[in-house]
Amino acid sequence: MDIVITGLNKAYGEQRVLEDFSVRFAFGQTTCLMGDSGLGKTTLFRIMMGLTPADSGSIEGMEGKKISAVFQEDRVLESFNAVANVRFAAAKGIGRREIVADLEALGLGDSLYKPASQLSGGMRRRVVIARAILSRANVYFLDEPFQGLDAQSKQQTAGYIKDRAKGQTVLMVTHDPEEVALMEGHLFLMGRR
Amino acid sequence: MGYDILLAPPHRVVRHLAGMLLEGRFWLTVAYSFARILTGFFCALLTGALLAAAAGRFRLAEILLWPYMTVIKSTPVASFIILCLIFLNAERLSVFVSYLIVLPIVYTNFLQGIRSTDKDLLEMAEVFRTGWGKRFVYIYLPQLKPYILAACSVSIGMAWKSGVAAEVIGIPRGSVGEQLYEAKVYLDSTGLFAWTLVIVGVSVAFEKAFIGLLKLFYRRLERI
Structure with a gap:
């Protein structure tokens, strides 16, 4: 089922973000x-994820869907290592072996057990x-x-996302x-009305 | 008449202390007070943590708890001890008094820690629909670390001070407080200093051991 957003409005005080x-x-x-x-891309995501209420409008097609996010800020668990950070949100049934394999696929094989606070921005x-x-x-x-990713890491990471999220939105x-x-992906250009 | 009654010379205190250490009764006395004061401390740690969690979650709980915590914080220890003596027997006095002294310290520190928890991380956990247990282990526990260490570091010393003060007034048989009381009655300043050294030593040793264990726990936690 497609996600259909209709007539969404959101303002922060006097500033209208989505109209x-x-x-x-x-x-x-x-x-x-x-x-x-400033066109409201992040606000749109926040409303769709249920983190910020919209002033008006409707969103259909999100009911019962499991959501996941990469936020603009990293939001890592600083004192925990890469494996623990992934395990924090990992779906049921995903074990250490799978987490390690995925982190290795992203080129993090040497940094699996380093605290996140010691990892570079790209890592x-x-x-x-x-x-x-x-x-x-x-x-x-x-x-x-x-x-924060270099060209090669971008390519590697894009490949990883396409492969693992195949069939999902x-x-x-x-x-x-x-x-x-x-x-x-399909390009959607956001602009002011 | 010498001045030894007023101020015992250090070498005599050390000799007296060494003699005490060899007696079985000394260890029983220390164990008696240790068990009671630590019972009060751990009960306060648990209650303070639970109340802080409730207050952090529900504003109403914080408002309802505020007058109680303020009264407990500002009431003199001696008033508590005398009040408690009316309702409790001398054996339980040090448990309750150290509990009352530690409770607001733990509550205030833990609540501050809960309040300063990174909202972005909680939001992230919300998106991933992470369970309460994981949120507690991965988000709250690490963020509470400095507050837990500070609360424990301050309150262990306070628990000993107040617990022994309660024993001196309640004079339960076989307690450190009873020994201090007897030292006062018999003007035994050597014994008084020796027992004071014991209290400081046990309090500091326990504080170091407990804080060390907490740090070890956190090192292990960060490696999971």
């Missing part, structure tokens, strides 16, 4: 949202991507997931058209 916003996200596909900063990003993917969701919200915020191409 009569409507869109349909196809189920099981990757959609990349692009647009200038932390890949840890939270593995965390999101291994939570095994129906809808993935990826807010600028490739920030992936919504990704990006400012880089190259990342849209890497993800082979």
Whole structure:
């Protein structure tokens, strides 16, 4: 079932972030949202995830769906290692072996048991991507997931996401058209009305 | 008349202490007070943590608890001891008094820790629908670490001070407080200093051991 958003409005005080916003996200596909900063991409994600209430409007197609996210900020558990960070959100039945295999697939084989506080920005990003993917969701919200990654890591990580989230709905915020191409996703340009 | 009654020379105190250490009764006395004061401390640790969790979760609980905690914090220890003597027997006095002294320290520190928990991490856990147990282990426990260590470090000394003070007034048989009381009655300043050294030593040793165990627990936790 597609996700259908109709007439969504959200304002923070006087500042209107989303105004009569409507869109349909196809189920099981990757959609990349692009647009200038401040257009409400992150707010849209927050409303869809149920973290921020909308002022008005409706969202259909999210009922009963398991969601997962890569936030704009890493939101890692600083004192825990990469494996523990992934295990925190891992779906039932996913064991250490699977977590280690995925982290290795993302090039983190040498840093599996280092505390997150000692990992570089790019490494932390890949840890939270593995965390999101291994939570095994129906809808993935990826807010600028490739920030801090070099070209090679981006390619490797995009391949990992495409492979593991195949058949599920992936919504990704990006400012880089190259990342849209890497993800082979549908482009949705957000603009002001 | 010498001045030994007022101020015992250190070498005599040390000799007296060494003699005490060889007596079986000494260890029983220390164990008696140790068991009671630590019972009060651990009960307060548990209750304080649970009340702080409730207050952190429900604003109403914090409002309802506020007057009680304020009264407990500002009431003199001696008033508590005398009040408790009316309702409790001398054996249980040190348990209850050390409990009352430790409770607000633990509650205040833990509540502050809960309040300062990273909201972004809690939101992340909400998105992943992580269970309460995992949230407790992975988010709350690490964030509470400095508050737990501070609360324990301060309150162990306070538990001993107040617990022994309660024993001095209640004079339960076979307690450290009884020994201090007898030292006062017989103007035995050597014994008084020796027992004071014992209290400081046991309190510091337990504090170091307990804080060490907590740190070890956290090191293990971070490696899971």
